[in-house]
Amino acid sequence: MSKKVTVAKLIEKIEGEATLKFHFVHEKIDFVDIVFSSSRGIEQILKGRPAQDALVINPRVCGICGHAHLIATVKALEACYPQIEISPKAEMIRELTLSFELIQNHMKWFYLTLLPLAGMEQQVLRAAAFSQLISKAIAHLAGQYPHNSYAIVGGVVCEPTHIELLHVRNTIKETIAFFEKYMVRADTKALIKCEKVETLLEKEGDLPALLHTVLEKGWQHIGKSFDRFIVFGESSYFKRGKSLKTRIQPHIHEKFIEESENSDSLAKNVSYKQKYYEVGPLSRAMLRKTPLIKDAHRRYGDSVFSRIMARSCEAIQLLYHAEDLLSRIDLSQPSYIEPSVAISTVSGEGTGSVEAARGSLIHKVKLHEGVISDYTLITPTQWNLSQGTPDVPGIAQQAMIGLNDEKTAEFVFKTFDVCSVCTTH
Secondary structure (H helix, E strand, O other): OOOOOEEEEOOOOOOOOOEEEEEEEEOOOEEEEOOOOOOHHHHHHHHHOEEHHHHHHHHHHOOOOOHHHHHHHHHHOOOOOOOOOOOOOHHHHHHHHHHHHHHHHHHHHHHHHHHHHHHOOOOHHHHHHHHHHHHHHHHHHHHHHOOOOOEEEEEEOOOOOOHHHHHHHHHHHHHHHHHHHOOOOOOHHHOOOOOOHHHHHHHHHHHHHHHHHHHHOOOOOOOOOOEEEEEOOOOOOOEEEEEEOOOOEEEOOOHHHEEOOOOOOOOOEEEEEEEEEEEOOHHHHHOOOOHHHHHHHHHHHOOHHHHHHHHHHHHHHHHHHHHHHHOOOOOOOOOOOOOOOOHHHEEEEEEEEEEEEOOOEEEEEEEEEEEEEEEEEHHHHHOOOOOOOOOOOOOHHHOOOOOOOOHHHHHHHHHHOOOHHHHHO
């Protein structure tokens, strides 16, 4: 290989595609241009439409994380009201269904994307079985999936019965049992409380097998970026804030988020106070101070090893959290509380931030007499794949710099669980 070489590679199976232009110097990746060449213009489509149209259009931004877009949309619209009341029951149901979407996404990423990239057998049936199970739980509360629109301004339209909640609980238990049969053969309730990576590596199952493969290939230290993490979506499980390595600052605000356009890509860059931050399960685990993930981070930093552990373990952690949430739902409370003012008369601005599977998802809306005058979507993959410069690279760019080949770089790239259609929307 000559001193300076550029290799372009089309990356597929990321809910769309992207082109990575690898710039090699002395046979090592010196910089990577990340190019997204298509866009649907959802933000422009929304302008001039009645506010509630967004509740139907936005879940269709993505076929995998459409539910997160729905919840971010309804939160943004509700924030346009000077005062609005949402019952604890409705809040918990929204959080439950969003958690279920994260779980099914993480499992599909693990079995369909990561295993074959690591040289292991792709497990299509296991991915499908996980997805089918947890989608049942979503359907009991939210109806059709994907692209449901059950969350509306003021609450949710479902009115679950005790029997339906029992079905959801049974589905959660089935999913936990499935996880313990294939992902990690262990008592996962005890496992998620452990504090050492060795405890997980001693077990059998698909997750320990993948982590051992990463160790055998010597990949445990690759994929490191800036050790900067941020979480905007707050819930009864996720904590809002930012972190530099292990130093946490809980006070952040969406007004400091900046978007900028790229000359050669249709994806926009996103930064917070002019710095790039990683979003996603590893960021959430660092903000929550999850002991097992903190131990992985202490050993391997913000590497592929830590990202894989964080995303995989978050799935089982959310299953147990969902059980707890389910037990706290009071069916006597209203699912929907009608706002005191009709949305067709509302003028104002609102921001809705949630944690989607890939990280912080932010919707911003401006309404004039119930009509959308401006709409902004900021997606997780925009955060992680922002196009920096050789002097100031983005998160994923930094993670690939210094690697020897495109194949290893693709593995690192996909540990961020990239979503093309969300990125360019």
